[in-house]
Amino acid sequence: MSTEDKINSLIENNKIILFMKGNPKFPQCGFSSLACQILDACDANYETIDVLQDQEIREGIKIFSNWPTIPQLYINKEFIGGADIIREMYESEELKKVISGT
Amino acid sequence: MLTSEYIKAVIQKNMECNFIEIKGDDGSHFEATIVSDIFEGLTKVMQHQKVYDALDGMMKQELHALSIKTYTSSQWDKSNMESN
Numbered sequence: 001m002s003t004e005d006k007i008n009s010l011i012e013n014n015k016i017i018l019f020m021k022g023n024p025k026f027p028q029c030g031f032s033s034l035a036c037q038i039l040d041a042c043d044a045n046y047e048t049i050d051v052l053q054d055q056e057i058r059e060g061i062k063i064f065s066n067w068p069t070i071p072q073l074y075i076n077k078e079f080i081g082g083a084d085i086i087r088e089m090y091e092s093e094e095l096k097k098v099i100s101g102t
Numbered sequence: 103m104l105t106s107e108y109i110k111a112v113i114q115k116n117m118e119c120n121f122i123e124i125k126g127d128d129g130s131h132f133e134a135t136i137v138s139d140i141f142e143g144l145t146k147v148m149q150h151q152k153v154y155d156a157l158d159g160m161m162k163q164e165l166h167a168l169s170i171k172t173y174t175s176s177q178w179d180k181s182n183m184e185s186n
Contacts, residue, residue, distance in 0.1 A: 031167070067147075068154050068161035069168075084170050085146045 003060035011074045015102040016046035019061050020071040023050055031083035035071040038090045044099045076102060103129040104164050109157075116156035120175055133169040137178040146172065 001009075011017055016039070022028030024036040039046050051058035051070055062068055065079050073080040075098050080086065089095035106124035109132060113122060119138050126132035134153065141149045149172040154161055161168070173181065 066151055079147060081147050081150065085150065088146065088171075 003056050004064060007057065007060055007064045010047075010049060011077050014047040014074075015076055016044050016099065017074050018046055018048045018071055019051055019057070019074075020048050021050065021052050023048055028052060029070070031069070032071045034083050035073060035086050038086055038095065039073075039099075042090070042096050042099050044102075075099065104132075105129075106132055109134070109160070109165065109168070112158060112160065113153065113156045116158055117152060121178065131167045132165070133171075135171045135173075137173045137175060139175055141172050141174045 018032075018035055018039065020027065020029075020032035020035060022032060024040070027033035027036055036048075049057060051061065058070070061070070061072055065072055067079070067082060069082050071083055071086075073082075073086055080089070080095075080098070086095065089098070106126050110122055110124045113119065113124075113134070113136070117138065118140055119136055121135070121137035123135045124132055125134075136153060138152075140152060144152070150170050153170050153172065157165065157168075
């Protein structure tokens with residue numbers, strides 16, 4: 001399976017999926033930690049992929065999304081953005097709306 | 103050491119900005135606020151992609167942590183009016 005196929009299957013099989021460094025209990029970067037805190041605050045039921053455990057996904061997701069940084073959030077197969085956009089959407093309450101539509 | 107002035111110069115060289123401010127002096131964590139007419143009609147994701155494009159591969163190399171805030175001219179006028 002190609003990297004692209006692997007990523008496609010991850011975002012197809014998980015309504016809310018966060019590609020992050022570390023995991024929600026032990027995030028390995030402040031931006032990933034922030035993303036988890038916000039998703040928790042929205043009561044989101046989300047999956048995470050620790051890119052530090054998978055070099056292929058770590059580089060592949062950057063190409064897949066045309067986005068050079070981690071974390072990256074996908075909801076309903078749509079790329080929502082990185083930590084800054086997640087925070088802006090949380091502050092404007094838009095994120096809750098998107099999550100409640102899953 | 104990477105400076106905010108350098109990041110600002112790289113972005114300005116590659117993209118039209120009505121306003122740009124880069125904060126950060128520790129050499130690795132920076133915050134960008136950018137107002138540009140090219141953001142008009144684009145989603146937030148696309149606006150940030152424009153900034154990443156203007157950074158010309160720096161995100162893959164020396165620049166690890168850059169927070170980005172993007173505004174169109176009209177959004178910027180509005181947010182400034184609200185804070186005044």
